[in-house]
Every structure is written in structure tokens, then in C-alpha cells.
Amino acid sequence: MVELQAEPLNLEALQNGDPNEQTRLVELYSDCIYRLALKMLANTHDAEDVLQETFIKALKALPNFEGRSSLSTWLYRIAINESLMLLRKRKLEVAIQEDDFVDGENEDSIEAYQLLDWCCLPEDVFMTNETRAELDRQIQKLPENLRTVFILRDIEALSIKETAETLELSETNVKTRLFRARLKLREELSTYFAEFIEENTNGKK
Structure with a gap:
């Protein structure tokens, strides 16, 4: 993942609901979250919905964020889950196949x-x-x-x-x-x- 060239976010302030840090979080990650959702959904309105829901859920869940993964990875995971939920609602889900290796393949x-x-x-x-x-x-x-x-x-x-x-x-x-x-x-x-x-x-x- 390309690192964002900006002053690191203050996680403690984010978790305490600091509005300035919350605004910075949205500004820093909006473009990449929207781009990801658009690639997954191929629909601008759905991508905008995913962008909005991602940050709503992220800001609500931030007090419980334990830092076991990076903040960007955590946000991507939320965005992917939101995108997949939308795909299922649109009945576009394709059955997930098992991903076992073919015998002898390495x-x-x-x-x-x-x-x-x-x-x-x-x-x-x-x-x-x-x-x-x-x-x-x-x-x-x-x-x-x-x-x-x-x-x-x-x-x-x-x-x-x-x-x-x-x-x-x-x-x-x-x-x-x-x-x-x-x-x-x-x-x-x-x-x-x-x-x-x-x-x-x-x-x-």
C-alpha cells in the first residue's frame, strides 16, 4: 500500500472523538476508499454509499480499535465488507469456490x-x-x-x-x-x- 505523505494521525485523539483528527482521517483516505469501492462495484452511486458507510462505521468503531493491523488496512477491510454487502443486495454475488492448491502446484x-x-x-x-x-x-x-x-x-x-x-x-x-x-x-x-x-x-x- 502506498504510504500517504502527511503528518501521522493521532490515534488517541481519533479515539477520543477529536473532530480535527476525524476530518483529517476522512481527507486522507477518502480517495483510496472511493477508488476501491468503484473498482469493486462499477457504480459511482454505490461507491459513494460505501465511502459514506465506511467512515460512519469506522468513526463509530474507533474507540474499540486495538491497532492489531494498520489503520489503513482496517479501513480497507470495512470498505470491502460494505462493498460485498452491496453486491449481495444487488444479487451479483458469485459462489465462492475453495482455493485449495492443485496437487503438485507450489x-x-x-x-x-x-x-x-x-x-x-x-x-x-x-x-x-x-x-x-x-x-x-x-x-x-x-x-x-x-x-x-x-x-x-x-x-x-x-x-x-x-x-x-x-x-x-x-x-x-x-x-x-x-x-x-x-x-x-x-x-x-x-x-x-x-x-x-x-x-x-x-x-x-
Whole structure:
């Protein structure tokens, strides 16, 4: 997770209800919480609702915050839970599958597959509005458990450890879900990108 370049929040003041620190908390984390919710829900109104509910619940629960995780991880967890609740209300929940490893598969093989997922496409393929929109559409089609990990790790740039802490999963489980999300996206996007590259190549002849 990218560290916010600002004076650290005073946790004691926050827990005592200091309005200035509460305002700073909202100002510091609103953008990243909204961005996360928007990626998960693909709806600006729902993302705004999640943003509001996240801070309402966070400010109410702050007196009981024990600091076993970072404040940002705690806020992300609340936002993710709120997003998932909204998805269920919208009846968009996809059944969560077990994330057991395939027999004989290990972390080294997962890392190898990760490298294959994205390295073979030129960077400019991802720079058009059309391809970004297609990627967003395919991300929304991922099962919740895969989509959440992919967004946190590959879009929000949290580390494996931070993602695991946020979702209360093991690091191995995070790596497995991330591998499956990337692989599924590659499979879904392979035809689209092949056609995109062919069209652009032919157009340059």
C-alpha cells in the first residue's frame, strides 16, 4: 500500500472523538476508499454509499480499535465488507469456490504463471480508453474472492502481506487467488488483445 505523505494521525485523539483528527482521517483516505469501492462495484452511486458507510462505521468503531493491523488496512477491510454487502443486495454475488492448491502446484509455479500473464503484451496496448474499459469489464466478471484480491494487489498496489492482512487470509491463499484471477483475465482477454494487435499491425502497413 502506498504510504500517504502527511503528518501521522493521532490515534488517541481519533479515539477520543477529536473532530480535527476525524476530518483529517476522512481527507486522507477518502480517495483510496472511493477508488476501491468503484473498482469493486462499477457504480459511482454505490461507491459513494460505501465511502459514506465506511467512515460512519469506522468513526463509530474507533474507540474499540486495538491497532492489531494498520489503520489503513482496517479501513480497507470495512470498505470491502460494505462493498460485498452491496453486491449481495444487488444479487451479483458469485459462489465462492475453495482455493485449495492443485496437487503438485507450489508457490514457484504460481510466480512463473504470474510472469506469463502480462509480460507478453506491449505497454501501449493498455493505454487506450477502449482497452482499459474492456479490462474493467472483465475484472467485474471475476468471482468476488478473485476480484477483491486482484484489485487490492494489482490495482491498489498493496503488497501480498497487506492484502492478506486486509482480507484476513494467508499469504499463500492470496497468491493462489491472485494467480487464478490473472490467469482468468488472460484467458478472457486473449482474443480481444489478439484482435487489437492484429488490427493495429495491419493498420500500420
